[in-house]
Amino acid sequence: MPAAGGYASVSVEAIVGTAAATLGALALARQCAAARAQQKGGSSTRLVIDGMTCGHCVARIKAVLEGLEGVQSAEVILGPPGSATVVGTASAAELIEAVEGTGKSARLMESAPLEAVEGTGKSARLMEEGGRRDVCSADMLAVDSITPEQWRQFDEQGYVKLSQAVKPHVVKMLQDEIDAVMMGTADVDYDSMMMQLDSTTGNYSDMGVQTLGHKGASLNYRKIQNLDRDPVFMEYMRAPLFLQACRRVYGDGVPISSFRSMFFNKPAKAAGQTAGGTVLPWHQDRWAHLDRDPLLTMYTALDPATEQTGCIHLIPKSHKLGCVNPSHHSGFLTEQQADQHCDPAEEICLELLPGDIALLHNYTIHKSGQNFSQRPRRAYSVNYMDARTVLNSDSFAANASGRTQSAGGLSEGGETFVQIF
Ligand SMILES: O=C(O)CCC(=O)C(=O)O
Numbered sequence: 001m002p003a004a005g006g007y008a009s010v011s012v013e014a015i016v017g018t019a020a021a022t023l024g025a026l027a028l029a030r031q032c033a034a035a036r037a038q039q040k041g042g043s044s045t046r047l048v049i050d051g052m053t054c055g056h057c058v059a060r061i062k063a064v065l066e067g068l069e070g071v072q073s074a075e076v077i078l079g080p081p082g083s084a085t086v087v088g089t090a091s092a093a094e095l096i097e098a099v100e101g102t103g104k105s106a107r108l109m110e111s112a113p114l115e116a117v118e119g120t121g122k123s124a125r126l127m128e129e130g131g132r133r134d135v136c137s138a139d140m141l142a143v144d145s146i147t148p149e150q151w152r153q154f155d156e157q158g159y160v161k162l163s164q165a166v167k168p169h170v171v172k173m174l175q176d177e178i179d180a181v182m183m184g185t186a187d188v189d190y191d192s193m194m195m196q197l198d199s200t201t202g203n204y205s206d207m208g209v210q211t212l213g214h215k216g217a218s219l220n221y222r223k224i225q226n227l228d229r230d231p232v233f234m235e236y237m238r239a240p241l242f243l244q245a246c247r248r249v250y251g252d253g254v255p256i257s258s259f260r261s262m263f264f265n266k267p268a269k270a271a272g273q274t275a276g277g278t279v280l281p282w283h284q285d286r287w288a289h290l291d292r293d294p295l296l297t298m299y300t301a302l303d304p305a306t307e308q309t310g311c312i313h314l315i316p317k318s319h320k321l322g323c324v325n326p327s328h329h330s331g332f333l334t335e336q337q338a339d340q341h342c343d344p345a346e347e348i349c350l351e352l353l354p355g356d357i358a359l360l361h362n363y364t365i366h367k368s369g370q371n372f373s374q375r376p377r378r379a380y381s382v383n384y385m386d387a388r389t390v391l392n393s394d395s396f397a398a399n400a401s402g403r404t405q406s407a408g409g410l411s412e413g414g415e416t417f418v419q420i421f
Helices: 015-021 025-038 055-066 092-100 111-115 121-130 148-157 168-183 231-237 240-250 335-341 393-399
Strands: 007-009 044-050 071-077 083-088 105-108 159-162 194-197 221-225 256-266 280-283 296-301 312-314 348-350 357-361 366-368 377-386 390-392
Touching: 044 092, 055 071, 055 083, 055 092, 083 092, 092 105, 148 159, 148 357, 159 348, 168 221, 168 231, 168 377, 231 256, 231 377, 240 256, 240 296, 240 377, 280 335
Parallel strands: none
Antiparallel strands: 007 390, 044 083, 044 105, 071 083, 159 357, 194 221, 221 256, 256 377, 280 366, 296 357, 296 377, 312 348, 312 366
């Protein structure tokens, strides 16, 4: 959706059309809303609010919502789109009525995009298989906060590990969903998924192109992006812990989307191969075509990530360097820069178990190796960013679009981004 001057702004409205083929999402969202309503104390409801024009409107609506019985907190964002995230036990109807009492109009955030995408097969299956309360964002994690000590480590070292933060049945659900996406059996709009098959040689230059669309039923995918178009992954991305982390990193009231909601795979070593997957060189997670750098990655291990399976290696404290190679479109270091900043004596091997989450500062320099085992090493990585980020679509098209593959590098991200919080 290029606008004047070759820029495209990140907008939740833009996803309504592309989400239209995300089958089953409405039923999932309804089920989750019902589960949230049954929970005591910690559920969150998101509203779209029309008609706010200034900080006074924001303050007034926040005060009105926080004055309601059962509301613990309300975060109101001017937008556009105007929105509120309300935590507590008040029903959506009570919240909407209270907002409308101020003269503004309000509706449930899920309903606008998802009403348009009602599907059948997936939603019915999901409800039968999982009893769906276990897939709601508020129920997915086994930890509900990040301790001051953990934040201290994140601030000082550029990363922190949250051990066993994801409930085991949720890990299984994410594993099954990503395998279904790879095999072509998931109810997702494959035309909006960026997918890339892995190399069979282990060389970075031999990987398949990363473009929109399914590339055949195979577990040998290296990357799949735009998983915020998949209702299961979107629900996971919205876990309240991730909202807390975004508030800590970006500040209260900042709308949050993601630049990359991405599956990262080191496929199992196949017969006759010495290793599966492809070496990923030293890099930082930043992109030249965004007008500001994302600062927070949530990396969820879906399989054991070890030296043998090709886990991430990182350089502690390297986030303090800022952006090391601004001229590379996706943050890769030159050989000289890697020699200068990546001392093997300082390198950490970030070993993770399935269900561990690593918070990574986006400037933390990292890389990953190959998988020498006979099981895959799957991971789900989300770059949470300020949803007001602006994308330079000329630069995106030249270097990194889902449709054009530059000679010099990878495709990354998408052109439109779903608002998450
Ligand atoms: O999982 C991997 O191998 C690398 C992940 C990564 O580089 C990232 O999440 O940015």
